[in-house]
Each structure stands twice: as C-alpha cells, then as structure tokens.
Amino acid sequence: MLCMGKNDHATIQAILSGDKEAYGALVVRHSPSLFRVAWRITGNEADAEEVVQEALLRGYRKLATFESRANFGTWIYRIAVRCALDRVSSRTRDEDSRIGEDPEQDEVQVADEAAGPERMLLSGEIGALQELALQDLTITERTAFVLRHLEGCSGEEIALALGIVPNAAKQAVFRAVQKLRRSLAPLRVKA
Amino acid sequence: MNHLSTADLVEHYYGEGRFGAGAHLSNCAGCARMYAALQSDLNAILNEIKATEPPERDHFYGERVWLSMAAALPRYELKKRSWLRGVTLGRGLSFAAACSLLLAGAFFAGRVWEQRKQPHTASTIAPARQSAPQPKQRVVVVVLGDHLDRSERLLVELKHADAQSTEMIAPLRDEARTLLAANRTFRAEAAQADNPELATALKHLDGLLAELANQPGGLDAEALGKLQREMKSDRLLFEVRVLRSRAPELRARVTQQMSGGSI
Numbered sequence: 001m002l003c004m005g006k007n008d009h010a011t012i013q014a015i016l017s018g019d020k021e022a023y024g025a026l027v028v029r030h031s032p033s034l035f036r037v038a039w040r041i042t043g044n045e046a047d048a049e050e051v052v053q054e055a056l057l058r059g060y061r062k063l064a065t066f067e068s069r070a071n072f073g074t075w076i077y078r079i080a081v082r083c084a085l086d087r088v089s090s091r092t093r094d095e096d097s098r099i100g101e102d103p104e105q106d107e108v109q110v111a112d113e114a115a116g117p118e119r120m121l122l123s124g125e126i127g128a129l130q131e132l133a134l135q136d137l138t139i140t141e142r143t144a145f146v147l148r149h150l151e152g153c154s155g156e157e158i159a160l161a162l163g164i165v166p167n168a169a170k171q172a173v174f175r176a177v178q179k180l181r182r183s184l185a186p187l188r189v190k191a
Numbered sequence: 192m193n194h195l196s197t198a199d200l201v202e203h204y205y206g207e208g209r210f211g212a213g214a215h216l217s218n219c220a221g222c223a224r225m226y227a228a229l230q231s232d233l234n235a236i237l238n239e240i241k242a243t244e245p246p247e248r249d250h251f252y253g254e255r256v257w258l259s260m261a262a263a264l265p266r267y268e269l270k271k272r273s274w275l276r277g278v279t280l281g282r283g284l285s286f287a288a289a290c291s292l293l294l295a296g297a298f299f300a301g302r303v304w305e306q307r308k309q310p311h312t313a314s315t316i317a318p319a320r321q322s323a324p325q326p327k328q329r330v331v332v333v334v335l336g337d338h339l340d341r342s343e344r345l346l347v348e349l350k351h352a353d354a355q356s357t358e359m360i361a362p363l364r365d366e367a368r369t370l371l372a373a374n375r376t377f378r379a380e381a382a383q384a385d386n387p388e389l390a391t392a393l394k395h396l397d398g399l400l401a402e403l404a405n406q407p408g409g410l411d412a413e414a415l416g417k418l419q420r421e422m423k424s425d426r427l428l429f430e431v432r433v434l435r436s437r438a439p440e441l442r443a444r445v446t447q448q449m450s451g452g453s454i
Binding site: 017 | 198245259268
C-alpha cells in the first residue's frame with residue numbers, strides 16, 4: 001500500500017530529540033500519498049489539502065506515542081483517513097443543517113436534479129454518473145471501497161484505518177459493491 | 192460444496208474468498224456466470240473511477256505543506272528529558288539532602304555560637320540576632336538563588352506549555368511538587384528574616400506551585416490557561432527574575448556582614 005522510507009525511524013528519533021526540522025523530510029515524503037487518499041475520500045481538492053495538513057499536524061503531536069516497530073507511512077495514512085472522514089462528516093452535517101434552517105435551499109437542490117442521472121446518461125457522462133453513485137454510498141462504504149480498490153488496502157488495513165473490526169470492513173466493501181452495481185445496472189443496459 | 196453467495200464472490204474477487212471457492216467456480220456454471228457478471232461490473236466501475244485521477248501535485252507540494260505548518264509545531268524535548276529527568280530527580284534529591292544537612296549544620300553552629308556568647312544581657316539580644324544566623328543566612332541565600340533559578344525555568348516552561356502535549360505537562364507538575372516544599376521553607380525563612388518583598392514573591396510562587404502540583408485529574412487546557420493567566424496577572428515571572436538577579440548581591444551583603452564589614 002505504502003512505501004516506508006528506510007530512514008523514517010531514524011528521522012522520528014531525531015524529531016523526538018528536539019530536531020523539529022527533521023519532520024520536514026517526512027512531510028515531503030508522505031504528503032503526495034496523503035493528498036491522493038484524502039482527495040479520493042473528500043472528492044474535493046481544497047478539503048484534501050487541508051486534510052493533509054491536519055493529518056501531519058496530528059501526526060506530529062502524537063509522534064511520542066508512535067511505536068517504533070510500526071510503519072510511519074501506514075500510521076500517518078490512517079490518521080489522514082480519519083481526518084478525511086471527519087471532514088466529510090462535518091461537511092455533511094453543515095449541509096444538513098443549512099437545508100434544515102433554510103427551506104429555500106431545498107429548491108436549489110431540486111434545481112440541481114436537472115443535471116441528474118438521465119441528463120448525464122443522455123450526454124454520455126457515464127463517469128459522472130458513476131461518481132454520483134459513489135457519492136450515494138455512506139462515508140464508511142465509500143471510504144472502504146476507495147481504500148480497497150483505489151489504494152489497494154487489505155481488509156485488515158481498511159479496518160484499522162476506519163477503526164472498525166475486519167468483518168465490518170468487509171461488509172462495508174460488500175455493501176458498497178452491491179449498491180454500485182444496483183445503481184449502475186440501468187446504465188449498462190442502455191449503453 | 193454449496194453454491195457461492197454474492198458475498199463469497201466479492202471476497203473471491205479480492206482473493207480473500209473461502210477455501211475451495213476457485214475450484215467450485217470451475218465446476219459450477221451458475222456460480223461462474225454470476226462471478227463473470229460481478230467481474231465485469233466491478234471492472235467497468237473501476238475503469239471509470241480510475242479514469243478520474245486525483246489532481247496532480249507538483250514536486251514542491253510536500254515542501255509547501257511543510258512550510259505552511261513548520262511554524263506551528265512545538266519542538267520536542269521529551270527524549271532528551273526522559274533520561275535527563277532521572278538524573279535531575281536524583282540530583283534534586285541529593286541537593287535537597289545536602290541543603291537539609293547544611294541548614295541543620297548552620298542551625299547548630301548558630302546555637303553553639305549563641306551559647307558561647309552567654310554573658311550577653313537582654314539588651315544585647317538584638318545585635319546577637321543579627322550576627323548569629325549569618326552562616327545559616329549565607330547558606331539560605333545560596334540555596335535560595337538556586338531555588339529561584341529553578342522556579343524561573345519552570346515558569347518559562349509553563350508559559351510556553353501546550354495543553355495538548357501531556358508528555359510535556361507531566362514533568363512540569365513533578366518539578367512543581369519538588370519546588371513546592373523548598374518554597375515553603377524559604378517563605379518561612381523570609382518571614383522570619385523580616386523580608387516582606389521576598390516573602391510576598393514566594394507567597395505568589397507558592398500559590399502557583401501548589402495549583403500546578405495538585406491539579407486534580409491532571410492539567411487540561413482550561414486549567415493550564417488559568418495558571419498562565421494567573422502567572423501573567425501576578426507578574427510572577429518578572430518578580431522571580433528580579434529576585435534571582437539580586438541573589439548574588441544579597442550573598443555579597445551576607446559575606447560582607449560575616450567578615451565584619453558594614454552594610
């Protein structure tokens with residue numbers, strides 16, 4: 001899933017001994033992969049960039065609790081997944097509360113449906129429709145699916161990243177697959 | 192073997208299927224058809240999703256991230272402290288024991304010296320009180336200088352402490368506990384020696400050390416913020432610095448007194 005820099009442990013020792021600047025090497029090394037997974041979960045460039053920063057900050061603060069036998073790349077990756085999930089959850093809550101507070105927001109959403117599945121199908125935007133189907137998954141399902149397929153994580157790694165038991169992680173991936181297949185079935189027939 | 196469920200097929204797709212699933216698929220046309228459909232669906236979905244790659248980051252992305260966050264990171268001192276703490280604790284205990292011995296020695300020396308001056312009458316008691324405790328006073332001044340030095344270091348660390356880093360807070364609490372006992376002794380000494388300025392500063396310090404040392408349930412962000420505010424409003428760090436800077440002067444005065452010079 002991730003490459004572990006050979007020098008990560010030595011770098012961490014240096015940081016814990018007071019060499020703050022050494023953390024820069026870890027940031028430079030791991031930022032791109034963190035951005036990728038954050039983008040896949042949040043689906044948003046700006047959010048993904050903030051997730052990367054937040055994850056690396058959290059990582060630095062918790063560095064003293066990092067176990068030397070662990071893989072820093074995997075560890076910080078998990079933190080980034082959690083940060084991304086938190087961000088998506090808070091965004092969803094914000095959107096829900098906005099809709100709840102202002103009934104006119106519903107109308108805006110209805111207007112969005114003009115660019116819904118039918119129109120996208122007609123204009124051949126299959127990828128966009130599939131992206132829409134992906135957005136219909138719950139956060140856990142979507143993240144489990146993304147980690148499984150796009151990041152190549154095993155069931156156990158997904159479970160650790162999501163903070164759930166391995167069986168629940170498997171179920172989340174399975175539900176995601178089922179939902180995606182169901183939502184994309186009409187599209188395949190017409191295509 | 193029973194037919195494979197959809198969940199079994201999905202697991203098999205990921206290479207984590209139950210034992211014998213592959214053999215069953217090669218023998219069961221129905222399950223093989225279902226599996227082929229699943230493969231086709233997943234491949235189609237993945238091809239589309241993978242076509243949407245994350246936006247490219249340039250080679251300097253990591254460096255930009257680092258630059259944006261570097262200033263916000265506190266420097267770790269934990270690893271250095273972990274072994275230093277043991278040494279510091281050992282040294283602190285030895286230091287406290289040595290101080291107690293010196294104080295006791297000074298006390299007895301004072302008593303013996305006083306007894307030798309028995310012929311003095313009641314009218315000479317006041318000058319005797321000035322001169323008798325001098326050895327003790329000198330010891331107290333030396334030790335007080337060190338106490339103020341340590342207190343100042345603690346206050347500086349407390350001023351810059353981050354409540355999120357419990358690893359950085361715990362040593363402060365331990366140090367406060369060590370200093371608290373010594374501070375009370377010096378406070379009593381200052382009151383006896385009729386030094387209200389020192390006594391007041393040590394009283395302020397005493398309050399803060401007691402709060403820091405005995406914070407129930409550890410030091411959370413709120414408690415830390417309160418202590419930092421108290422410290423600021425009392426101008427405690429400033430007071431301690433002033434007193435510490437005057438410790439050598441005080442010592443010189445005591446030495447001069449000892450050698451019979453005038454103040």
